[in-house]
Amino acid sequence: MIKLRNNTKMLVFAAILTLGSYLLIYIQPETSLNYYIIALSVNLIIFFFELLSVRISAKSKLNQIGLPAVTRYSSSEEFIYHQLLPIILFASFNIFIFFNPVESLEYLILFLVFFSFFVIFINIRAYYEDKFKLEQSTHFIYAFSSIFGLFSILNGVLNVASIYELMPFILIFALFVITIISNYTLFIQDIRWNVPLITYILISSAINVGLTFFLYTQYSSVLRSSFMSASFLYLSAALIQHKQEATLDRYVIFEYCVIMALSFILLYGIS
Amino acid sequence: MFKKIFIPIKENNYTPYVLKRGAVTIYALVLLIFNIATADIAALQASASVEAQSLVNLHNQERSEHNLGELKLNSKLTASAQKKAQAMMDKDCWDHYCPDGKSPWDFFDEVGYDYVYAGENLAEGFSDNDKVFTAWMNSKTHRDNILRPEFDEIGIAIVYGEFQDIENNAVIVVHFGSREIKTNVESDLTPIDNSLEEPFNIKEPNDGQILNNNTPNISGTSPDGEISISENQKVIGESIAQSGIFTFRVPTESSLNDGEHKIDATNKTTGQSDSVNFEVDTIAPVLENLSFNSMVQGSDEDEVILDITTSPDTVSLESTADGITFNKISPKSWNIVINLKVFDHIDELNIIAFDQASNKTDQNFQLSSVQGAVNQTAEGFQVEESDFNIIERIGLRRLVNSIFLIIIITLILLDYYVLANTELGINLIRTKGNYHAAIFIILLIISMAGGTAGELLEAESI
Numbered sequence: 080m081i082k083l084r085n086n087t088k089m090l091v092f093a094a095i096l097t098l099g100s101y102l103l104i105y106i107q108p109e110t111s112l113n114y115y116i117i118a119l120s121v122n123l124i125i126f127f128f129e130l131l132s133v134r135i136s137a138k139s140k141l142n143q144i145g146l147p148a149v150t151r152y153s154s155s156e157e158f159i160y161h162q163l164l165p166i167i168l169f170a171s172f173n174i175f176i177f178f179n180p181v182e183s184l185e186y187l188i189l190f191l192v193f194f195s196f197f198v199i200f201i202n203i204r205a206y207y208e209d210k211f212k213l214e215q216s217t218h219f220i221y222a223f224s225s226i227f228g229l230f231s232i233l234n235g236v237l238n239v240a241s242i243y244e245l246m247p248f249i250l251i252f253a254l255f256v257i258t259i260i261s262n263y264t265l266f267i268q269d270i271r272w273n274v275p276l277i278t279y280i281l282i283s284s285a286i287n288v289g290l291t292f293f294l295y296t297q298y299s300s301v302l303r304s305s306f307m308s309a310s311f312l313y314l315s316a317a318l319i320q321h322k323q324e325a326t327l328d329r330y331v332i333f334e335y336c337v338i339m340a341l342s343f344i345l346l347y348g349i350s
Numbered sequence: 351m352f353k354k355i356f357i358p359i360k361e362n363n364y365t366p367y368v369l370k371r372g373a374v375t376i377y378a379l380v381l382l383i384f385n386i387a388t389a390d391i392a393a394l395q396a397s398a399s400v401e402a403q404s405l406v407n408l409h410n411q412e413r414s415e416h417n418l419g420e421l422k423l424n425s426k427l428t429a430s431a432q433k434k435a436q437a438m439m440d441k442d443c444w445d446h447y448c449p450d451g452k453s454p455w456d457f458f459d460e461v462g463y464d465y466v467y468a469g470e471n472l473a474e475g476f477s478d479n480d481k482v483f484t485a486w487m488n489s490k491t492h493r494d495n496i497l498r499p500e501f502d503e504i505g506i507a508i509v510y511g512e513f514q515d516i517e518n519n520a521v522i523v524v525h526f527g528s529r530e531i532k533t534n535v536e537s538d539l540t541p542i543d544n545s546l547e548e549p550f551n552i553k554e555p556n557d558g559q560i561l562n563n564n565t566p567n568i569s570g571t572s573p574d575g576e577i578s579i580s581e582n583q584k585v586i587g588e589s590i591a592q593s594g595i596f597t598f599r600v601p602t603e604s605s606l607n608d609g610e611h612k613i614d615a616t617n618k619t620t621g622q623s624d625s626v627n628f629e630v631d632t633i634a635p636v637l638e639n640l641s642f643n644s645m646v647q648g649s650d651e652d653e654v655i656l657d658i659t660t661s662p663d664t665v666s667l668e669s670t671a672d673g674i675t676f677n678k679i680s681p682k683s684w685n686i687v688i689n690l691k692v693f694d695h696i697d698e699l700n701i702i703a704f705d706q707a708s709n710k711t712d713q714n715f716q717l718s719s720v721q722g723a724v725n726q727t728a729e730g731f732q733v734e735e736s737d738f739n740i741i742e743r744i745g746l747r748r749l750v751n752s753i754f755l756i757i758i759i760t761l762i763l764l765d766y767y768v769l770a771n772t773e774l775g776i777n778l779i780r781t782k783g784n785y786h787a788a789i790f791i792i793l794l795i796i797s798m799a800g801g802t803a804g805e806l807l808e809a810e811s812i
Contacts, residue, residue, distance in 0.1 A: 107425065107429075108425065108426070108428070108429030108432065108433075108461065109426075109429065109461065109462070110425070111425070111426075112425060115425070175795070178403075180428070180432065181798065183798050184795065184798040187794070187795060187798050188795070191791070191795075212770075216770030216771075217770075219766065219787075222785050222788060223785075223787065223788045223791070226785060226788040226789070226792070227788060227791070227792060230792050237403070238403050241403040241404070241406055241407045242403070242406060242422060242423045243422075300401060300404060301401060301403050301404070302401065302796050306792060306793070306796060309788075309789065309792055310789055313785045313788065313789050316785065317785050330371065333371060334371045334374070337371060337374050337375050337378055338374065338786055338789070340378050341374060341377060341378040341381070342789050342790070342793060344378055344381050344382050344385060345381065345751050345754070345755060345790075345793050346793060346796070347385055348381060348384075348385045348747055348748065348750070348751030348754075349748055349751050349752060349755075349793065349796060349797040
C-alpha cells in the first residue's frame with residue numbers, strides 16, 4: 080500500500096514534471112521549434128535531477144543504518160530502468176502532444192504524466208530502500224514506458240517522415256532501431272538471453288516494422304500505424320515472457336487473441 | 351459475490367469474473383455487434399478519418415506532381431489554423447470571415463506569423479483524407495491555393511464537435527503561407543507585405559466598413575511626406591507619412607455624424623491620393639417584444655422556441671446562459687431556442703445583440719411573460735420518436751467505446767492494485783499478462799486525440 084504522506088517528495092516531483100509538461104503544451108503554439116526543444120531539454124534536465132535526488136536520498140537510508148546498498152540490478156539494468164526508460168517516457172508524452180495538439184487530450188496526458196512519474200519515483204525509492212514487494216508491484220510502469228514509448232516515438236517519426244518525406248530505407252531503419260530498443264528495454268531483466276530468443280526478437284521486430292511501414296504507406300494513417308506497431312510489440316513481448324516463464328498454453332494464447340480482437344474492435348469503435 | 355465479480359481473491363482464483371477470458375470474449379462480441387449496428391456501410395470503408403499529417407502528405411504529393419516545392423509544416427501556421435477552426439466551431443460560423451467578420455489574416459497575425467503570402471482552405475463534414483483533398487482539388491480556388499508556387503509552409507487543424515447542427519462534425523482549416531518574397535516563381539499573387547515600395551493606400555478604415563466610432567483613425571501607407579485628410583472635400587486635418595506609414599485620428603470637433611462618409615487623403619509631396627467610403631453607426635441595436643412561439647423536440651431534449659424583435663442591422667445574438675441558440679428569421683425577427691430543462695431553471699433571459707458596427711446591447715428579459723404559454727404547451731406536448739440518424743449513431747458509438755475503455759482500464763488497474771497488496775500478488779501479476787493496461791490506455795489516448803473522426807454523410811467545402 081502506497082502511503083501518500085510518506086511520499087510527499089515524490090508527489091511534489093511528479094507535480095513539477097506535470098507543470099513542466101503543461102508549460103510545454105502552453106508555449107507550443109506560440110513558439111518556434113528551436114525554443115520548444117530548448118524548453119523540453121530544460122524539463123528533461125530538471126527531471127534528471129529529480130531522479131538523482133530520489134536515488135541519492137533513498138540510498139542514504141540504507142547507508143545510515145549500516146546496510147549494504149541494493150545491487151539486484153546490473154549496472155545496465157539500473158541505467159535502463161532508473162534513467163533511460165523514465166526519460167523516454169517523459170519525452171514520449173511531450174512528443175505525442177506536440178504532434179497531436181488536441182485540447183481534450185492535454186488533460187489526459189497531464190494526468191498520465193503525474194500518475195506515471197509518481198509511480199516511477201516510488202519504484203526507484205523502493206528499490207534503493209530495499210522494499211522488494213513495493214518495487215516489484217510498481218515495476219509494471221516500465222512495461223508501460225516501453226510500449227507507450229514505442230507508440231509515441233513511432234508517431235513522432237512517422238509525422239516527421241510525412242513532413243520531410245524521408246526516404247523509405249531511412250524510415251525502415253529508424254523503425255527497426257526503435258522496435259529493437261523497445262524489445263530490449265522490455266526484456267532486459269526478465270529474459271534468459273539465448274540465440275533462438277534473439278532470433279525470435281529480431282524476426283518479430285522485422286515483422287513489426289514491415290506491418291507498420293505497410294499500414295503507413297497504404298493508409299497514410301499515422302495514429303493507426305503507431306497503434307498497430309505498439310499492439311504487435313505487446314503481443315510478441317507477452318508471448319515471449321509467458322514462454323520464458325513456462326506459462327504459455329492455449330488458454331493464454333486465446334486470452335491474448337481475445338484482447339487483441341477487443342482492442343481492434345475498440346479502435347474501430349472510436350474511429 | 352461482489353468481491354468475486356470485481357476483486358481478485360482466492361475464491362475466484364485471483365481473477366475477478368469481469369476480467370475472466372470468457373467475460374472479455376463476451377465484451378468483444380457485444381462491442382463488435384454494437385459497433386457494426388451503429389455504423390453506416392460507408393463507414394466500413396478503410397481509412398475513414400481525417401488526419402493533419404496525411405493531408406500534408408497529400409498536399410505535397412500533388413505539388414510534387416506539378417514540380418512545385420514541398421510545404422513544410424509550421425507550428426505557427428498550425429496554431430493559427432487551430433485558432434480559426436476552434437473559433438468557427440465555437441461560433442458555429444461557416445465562412446472565411448468569421449467569427450464576426452474577422453479576416454483569416456488576423457489569425458496569422460495573432461500567432462506572430464510574419465507572412466508575405468498567405469492563403470486559407472476550409473472544409474467541414476468530411477471523414478476521409480482522400481475525399482476532402484479530392485473535393486479541394488475539384489474546386490478551382492482551393493486547387494489554386496494548393497498549387498501556389500509562392501507557398502512554402504502549411505498548418506492544418508481539425509476540430510471535432512457539434513457544428514452546423516451536426517454532432518461529431520469535423521471542421522478542417524488549412525493555412526498556407528510564406529515569409530519570403532518569391533522572385534524565382536511565376537506568380538499571380540501580389541506580396542501582402544511589400545516593404546520595398548509603399549503605394550499610397552488608406553488601410554484603415556476598409557472600404558465599405560461600418561464603424562461604431564465617430565472619431566475614427568485614418569491610417570495607411572504612403573511615400574514619406576505631408577498628408578492632407580478631407581471629408582467631402584473639406585480638409586479635416588493633416589498627418590505626416592514616415593517610414594511609409596501615416597496615421598490620423600478625426601478630431602472631436604470634426605466628429606462624423608451617423609451615416610455614409612467618404613474620406614480623401616492626399617500626399618502633398620507626390621500628389622498621390624486615395625479615398626475610402628465607410629459608414630458610421632453609433633446606435634446600439636434594439637431588442638423588444640419577447641414572445642412564445644412553439645415547442646419542438648430537439649435532438650436530446652424538448653426545446654422552447656421564443657420570438658424576439660430586433661433592429662434590422664442586428665447581425666448576431668448571444669446569451670450568457672448555456673443551452674440557448676439564436677436563429678435569424680427575418681431582418682427584424684429572431685427565434686430563440688432554449689432547452690426545456692434550461693428554461694425551467696431560469697427566471698430571466700440575458701440577450702446580447704450586436705450590429706454590423708459591433709455596437710452592443712445587453713438586456714435581461716423576465717420570462718414570466720412567456721412561462722404560462724410554455725407550461726400550457728408542455729402539458730400537451732407529445733414526445734415523438736426522433737429519427738435515430740447516422741450521425742447520432744456514430745456519436746453514440748464513440749461515446750460507448752470510450753466509456754468502455756475507461757471502465758476496462760479502471761478494472762485492470764484495480765485488479766493490479768489489489769493483487770500487488772496480497773502475499774502472492776507479485777508472482778500472480780507476472781503471470782497475468784501485465785501489459786493489458788498499456789494497450790487500452792493507448793487506445794484511450796487515440797480516442798481523445800480525435801485522430802480518427804466520426805463518419806459523416808454530409809460533406810461540404812468552401
